[in-house]
Amino acid sequence: MSWWESLTLLFGLLSVLLLVGVPAGFAFLAINLVGALVYLGGAPGLMMVVRNGVASVTSFSLTPIPFFLLMGEVLFHTGLAMKAIDAFDRAVRRVPARLSIVAVVAGTVFSAISGATVATTALLGSLLLPEMLRRGYHPRMAMGPIMAIGAVDMLIPPSALTVLLGSLANISISGLLLAGVLPGLLLSAIFVFYIVARAKMNPELAPSFVREEVTGWERWRPLIVHVTPLVSIFAVVVASMTAGWATPTESAALGALCTVLVCALYRSLSWRMLVKALTGTAAISGMILFIIIGATTFSQILAFSGATNGLVGLVQGSGLSSWLVLAVMMGILLVLGCFVDQISMMLMTLPFFMPLVAHFGWDPLWFGVMYLICMQLGLLTPPFGMLLFTMRSVAPAHIRTTEIFAAAVPYVLFGLLMLLMVMLVPDIATGLPRWLMTR
Numbered sequence: 001m002s003w004w005e006s007l008t009l010l011f012g013l014l015s016v017l018l019l020v021g022v023p024a025g026f027a028f029l030a031i032n033l034v035g036a037l038v039y040l041g042g043a044p045g046l047m048m049v050v051r052n053g054v055a056s057v058t059s060f061s062l063t064p065i066p067f068f069l070l071m072g073e074v075l076f077h078t079g080l081a082m083k084a085i086d087a088f089d090r091a092v093r094r095v096p097a098r099l100s101i102v103a104v105v106a107g108t109v110f111s112a113i114s115g116a117t118v119a120t121t122a123l124l125g126s127l128l129l130p131e132m133l134r135r136g137y138h139p140r141m142a143m144g145p146i147m148a149i150g151a152v153d154m155l156i157p158p159s160a161l162t163v164l165l166g167s168l169a170n171i172s173i174s175g176l177l178l179a180g181v182l183p184g185l186l187l188s189a190i191f192v193f194y195i196v197a198r199a200k201m202n203p204e205l206a207p208s209f210v211r212e213e214v215t216g217w218e219r220w221r222p223l224i225v226h227v228t229p230l231v232s233i234f235a236v237v238v239a240s241m242t243a244g245w246a247t248p249t250e251s252a253a254l255g256a257l258c259t260v261l262v263c264a265l266y267r268s269l270s271w272r273m274l275v276k277a278l279t280g281t282a283a284i285s286g287m288i289l290f291i292i293i294g295a296t297t298f299s300q301i302l303a304f305s306g307a308t309n310g311l312v313g314l315v316q317g318s319g320l321s322s323w324l325v326l327a328v329m330m331g332i333l334l335v336l337g338c339f340v341d342q343i344s345m346m347l348m349t350l351p352f353f354m355p356l357v358a359h360f361g362w363d364p365l366w367f368g369v370m371y372l373i374c375m376q377l378g379l380l381t382p383p384f385g386m387l388l389f390t391m392r393s394v395a396p397a398h399i400r401t402t403e404i405f406a407a408a409v410p411y412v413l414f415g416l417l418m419l420l421m422v423m424l425v426p427d428i429a430t431g432l433p434r435w436l437m438t439r
Contacts, residue, residue, distance in 0.1 A: 162372060183418055
């Protein structure tokens with residue numbers, strides 16, 4: 001069987017399984033069993049699948065994932081996030097579309113202490129969306145910022161998917177975590193400017209609301225009391241990595257410990273809440289690790305079948321410019337993002353993409369950030385964007401699904417703009433990690 005026939009067979013079966021709704025982990029497991037029998041020598045191949053699966057999930061580089069997830073689970077289960085939202089609501093005044101701005105600012109802070117993208121969107125949607133609609137906000141002005149800032153969660157550390165990408169692509173995890181900070185903050189700033197501009201051009205999109213004036217210390221006290229400790233957790237995680245005091249795993253563990261301690265100091269943490277947070281962390285981590293088991297073997301089957309070398313060799317020998325190849329790769333990711341989840345995207349593309357990254361001599365951090373932006377956009381693009389369905393679950397029934405899709409469109413365009421900016425100005429991604437890690 002030629003390499004292109006093997007490639008068509010494996011990806012054809014995988015696509016069919018994913019399209020009919022088979023969970024990604026089980027889809028890859030089924031493909032791996034077939035591939036082991038066909039390409040790895042039958043029963044000995046199946047034994048190799050088992051050994052490789054065990055080895056893949058015992059990698060030390062994956063251990064930050066449950067710690068980062070735990071930070072988000074503790075934050076949301078203890079209710080500390082809701083106090084932070086109220087603090088931002090008090091501090092942000094006299095700006096158009098104030099609650100939309102609060103959603104972006106609060107979501108950015110939550111992104112800095114939580115690796116849970118869906119949880120951020122669900123929390124902000126359930127708390128802020130009803131109030132925004134009650135005040136007369138246009139549904140698109142209310143839902144768009146909440147979904148958009150949830151997607152930015154993937155870029156700003158700590159991010160479990162960033163750790164997973166670094167591990168699977170053999171990119172420096174600490175460097176990749178830092179590389180996403182500036183693009184993430186820039187996107188948040190662009191969102192704020194867009195919201196203010198839209199509200200000024202058409203005030204009916206976000207009617208002004210006069211609330212009781214809180215001045216002086218009472219205005220700023222909740223921000224200092226409830227938000228400063230959360231930002232400090234982000235500073236501890238980043239500083240411990242960049243200063244060389246701790247590995248990414250140790251920094252993640254330190255961040256999780258600080259999150260638990262802060263919640264305990266606020267008397268927001270109970271044993272019941274801690275058990276719920278640990279249970280949620282275990283469930284999500286188990287799902288991710290189960291998929292990783294399939295990822296490693298799938299990559300090896302592709303290599304044994306000749307599909308990886310065949311496709312990579314075809315691209316390398318085509319004479320295409322590196323920019324054209326890069327554009328095609330980003331286009332593939334953007335299309336895949338419309339149909340499959342982010343982990344499946346990584347498993348399907350990294351075995352082919354990373355050899356090309358090495359061939360063209362691209363900076364892995366630069367490529368990694370562009371990859372993350374494409375995955376972030378996949379959360380917002382129909383028909384299967386995860387955050388679109390999350391918003392559907394918290395939005396009132398009278399809001400049509402097409403309205404939710406439309407609310408995400410401007411922010412998808414801003415994401416594409418950021419992708420182009422990073423592509424043309426690599427320092428947006430590589431500047432911060434290079435500056436911090438060489439000091």
